[in-house]
Every structure is written in C-alpha cells, then in structure tokens.
Amino acid sequence: MTEEMMMEMQQQLQQLLDKQEMTEVMYKFARALDRVDGKLMKSTYWEDAIEEHQDPIFPDLFFYNDNAHAFVEPAMEGFRALKTTQHRISNPLIEIDGDTATAECYVWAYHVHEENGVDKEGILGGRHHFRFERRDGVWKIKHRSTVFNWNQNQDATAIWAESYSDKYRGKRDKNDDSYNYLKHQ
Numbered sequence: 001m002t003e004e005m006m007m008e009m010q011q012q013l014q015q016l017l018d019k020q021e022m023t024e025v026m027y028k029f030a031r032a033l034d035r036v037d038g039k040l041m042k043s044t045y046w047e048d049a050i051e052e053h054q055d056p057i058f059p060d061l062f063f064y065n066d067n068a069h070a071f072v073e074p075a076m077e078g079f080r081a082l083k084t085t086q087h088r089i090s091n092p093l094i095e096i097d098g099d100t101a102t103a104e105c106y107v108w109a110y111h112v113h114e115e116n117g118v119d120k121e122g123i124l125g126g127r128h129h130f131r132f133e134r135r136d137g138v139w140k141i142k143h144r145s146t147v148f149n150w151n152q153n154q155d156a157t158a159i160w161a162e163s164y165s166d167k168y169r170g171k172r173d174k175n176d177d178s179y180n181y182l183k184h185q
Contacts, residue, residue, distance in 0.1 A: 015096055018094075018096055018101070018134070018139060019092075019094045019096070021139045022092075022094055022101060022103060022130070022132050022139050023092045023094070023105075025044050025132070025139060025140060025141060026089050026092060026103070026105050026128065026130070027089055028040060028043070028044050029041065029044045029089075029141070029144075030087035030088070030089050030107070032044065033075070033079055033085060033087050034085050034086055034087055034172070035171075035172060035173060035174070035176055035178070035179075036076055036079050036080055036172045036173055037173075037174070038072045038073060038075075038076045041072050041075070041076070042069055042072050043140075044140060044141055045068040045069060045140055045141045045144075046068075046133060046135065046140045046141065046142055047069055048067070048142075049067070049068035049069070049140070049141050049142050049143060049144070050065070050066065050067065050068060050142075050143045050144075051064050051065075051066070051067070051068035051071040051144055052064065052065040052143070052144065052145040052146075053065075053144075053145060053146035053147075055124070055148075056124065056148045056151045057111070057122040057124065057151055057153060058078075058122075062075075062078060068141065068144070079172075080172070081113070082111050082112060082113050083112040083113060083114065083119065084110075084111070084112045084170070084172065085109065085110065085111050085112075085172070086109070086110045087107060087108070087109045087110075088107070088108040088109075089105050089106070089107060089128070090105065090106045090108070091104075091105055091106045092104070092105040093105070094132075099133060099134040099135070100131065100132065100133055100134070100142075101130075101131075101132040101133075101134075101139070102129075102130065102131055102132070103128075103129070103130040103132065104127050104128070104129050104130070105127065105128050105130075106125070106126075106127055107124075107125070107126050107127060107128050107146065108123075108124070108125050109122075109123070109124045109125075109126075110122075110123050111123075111124075112156050112158075118155060118156075119155070119156035119158070120153065120154070120155060120156060121152075121153070121154050121155070121156045121157070122151065122152075122153050123151065123152040123153075124148050124150070124151045124152075125148065125149050125150045125151070126146055126147050126148035126149050126150075127146070127147055127149070128144060128145070128146050129144070129145045129146070129147070130142075130143070130144050131143040131144075
C-alpha cells in the first residue's frame, strides 16, 4: 500500500470517527430531553450556539430562536410538565468540511400530557438540522433547527397493570436505571 493510499485511508477513518461523534451528540441531545437532564443537554451545544424551533402541538410553550444554553432551563421546565417523552433519532446524514459540518437526522417524538384529567398523546415526526463545529478536537452543536412534517394528537391508550413494578418503569431523571449503566452520559 502506497503512502498516498495510507493517508487517504486515514482521512476516511477520521471522517467516520467524526461522523460517529456527531451522531452520538444527536443521541445525547435526545437523551437529555427524555431524562430531563439539563447538564447533559448543555454539553451538546457550544456556549454561543443557537437553538431554533417551534413545537406544532404547543407553539406558544415551545418556541425559541436564540442562545441554546439559555434555552435549556425553559426546555427542562416544559419537559418536567410532561408525564413522559421519548425522542428517537434516525437517518443521520452528515457532511464535513474541515472543522465544520452540517447534518440532518429524522426525529420521532412522543409526549404524554394531561388535559382536564385525561392523558393525551402528542406524537411528532420531523427533522433536526445541525451546524456542528469542532473546537479543540471536540464536535458540538453550533446551530440546531427543527422542522416538523407531521403530528398526531389523541387520548392516550397506555395501560399499566397495577402489579407492574416501579423498578422497571422509566424515570425522567437520574433515578432512571440507565444511569446505572451510562455513568457519563
């Protein structure tokens, strides 16, 4: 193998590692929302990053276009008001240009809230768009914008058996069992 081929392979390998790091930032962002973990959410953004989106189900409650770190506490407050959430990230496409990158991923978000004593499900499908920057060898979000393609709202249909152990029910904070496995996330 020539030196040129080795250099090209090293560049390709570095791109794969960079894309994996950015993908994990996307996953950590979703985890931060579902575990209502503001510290983790802040760790995904640069301090001068911009967060931009409006929720189609709660447009007045969740509308923002400003500093991402300042967004974290109001976001955590809003997510604490929900009974449960789950965000799924998929189909990440990432384009790298030196120490900057752009990306798109699909997001599927499930929320349960209460209205007049009745649990309601809000289910949303859309895409996150990212601008990433690498600083001192670390990739973080510089700008995130979300567009929604669809949403669905209905009475919740979940049934939890009375004998279902609380040990196996997901928690929305650091009491969640996942923190026994993922200590630094």
